[in-house]
Amino acid sequence: MAETLSQRSSAANTNNPKPAPRVGLFATCLVDLMRPSVGFAAVKLLEDAGCRVEVPPQTCCGQPAYNSGDRATTRALAEQMIEEFSRFDYVVVPSGSCGGMIKTHYAELFADDPNWLPKAHALAAKTYELVSFLVDVLGVTRVAARFEGQVTYHDSCAGLRELGIRSQPRRLLASVEGLELVEMAETDVCCGFGGTFAVKYGEISGAIVEKKAQNIVASGAPTLLAGDLGCLMNMAGKLQRDGSPVRVRHVAEVLAGMTDTPAIGEA
Incomplete structure (x- = not known):
């Protein structure tokens, strides 16, 4: 799905003198596997709002493993997520559940790691649920x-x-x-x-x-x-x-x- 969405996404509002925000869309596992139309709808909403949307390679945010007590798997997925999405101005997620995992629980996961904790905080600071991002950030x-x-x-x-x-x-x-x-x-x-x-x-x-x-x-x-x-x-x-x-x-x-x-x- 990521590849398909990437093909569909493009720079928006090219006549706008202000640079278009570069948004990395984290589609989520369930959207990718069960309801891709949600991902396409998210891209449309973001582009209509003037964003430049990209869908980088991605798997899972790690929430199921985290809730099950599997910290090793959660950490591996979180590190992958942090590295892949670090280059974007914002990370947008069409899911409050996955968004909450990144914004709230990544910092808990890396609380004792001085190398990864700042990266987790940086990702959390620019991660938003889709509708919240449209209203609260883009107005x-x-x-x-x-x-x-x-x-x-x-x-x-x-x-x-x-x-x-x-x-x-x-x-x-x-x-x-x-x-x-x-x-x-x-x-x-x-x-x-x-x-x-x-x-x-x-x-x-x-x-x-x-x-x-x-x-x-x-x-x-x-x-x-x-x-x-x-x-x-x-x-x-x-x-x-x-x-x-x-x-x-x-x-x-x-x-x-x-x-x-x-x-x-x-x-």
């Missing part, structure tokens, strides 16, 4: 997109609690023509995914996502949006097992006006 207030109908929005745990992402997606969604946001109950409560948590504690995870699915359906909105693909896949799976017609999409796809592909989990 984007509107997007050129249209989406007919009501949507409801789930605030993922890492994005909300580690990165402070709550108002930013709602601000941009308010500018999408035809879209009406309907808030569900307990929008900031976990969906039950939590990466390896869903594997280790399946019954607890299932109970959490069951309540989340009830709140989604009760909102009456036919479309569910969020900023983390792991959360979205977990909720989409539960909704489909329940026979719910609610369609599930990454917020970037709607903001970019790229909703021609099937919703998450659909053939």
Whole structure:
């Protein structure tokens, strides 16, 4: 996917006298393997905002290994990430979970290493979740997109609690023509995914996502949006097992006006 996205990405706003920010897009494992359309939507949004986007070679941020206690693997992945993305003005991630790993936990990983800790801090300082970057750094207030109908929005745990992402997606969604946001109950409560948590504690995870699915359906909105693909896949799976017609999409796809592909989990 990285190669394909790199071929698609190009310098934007060449008539702008100010240099275009050089952004390295960290697409994330799940986007690369399960939902490449999110990566293409991220590139479009960044280029429309005047950025020069590149997608360097990449694998995983190391979060699954870190959460499982495998510090050796996490460190190897983090070192690779730091070295590959050090040359960019900004690193942008369409995931609050992966963004939180880089901004918060890399420094913890290298806390006792005087050689790598400054590099981890430097990467963290320029790493942003996609929608947060558009709003908080670039000052984007509107997007050129249209989406007919009501949507409801789930605030993922890492994005909300580690990165402070709550108002930013709602601000941009308010500018999408035809879209009406309907808030569900307990929008900031976990969906039950939590990466390896869903594997280790399946019954607890299932109970959490069951309540989340009830709140989604009760909102009456036919479309569910969020900023983390792991959360979205977990909720989409539960909704489909329940026979719910609610369609599930990454917020970037709607903001970019790229909703021609099937919703998450659909053939």
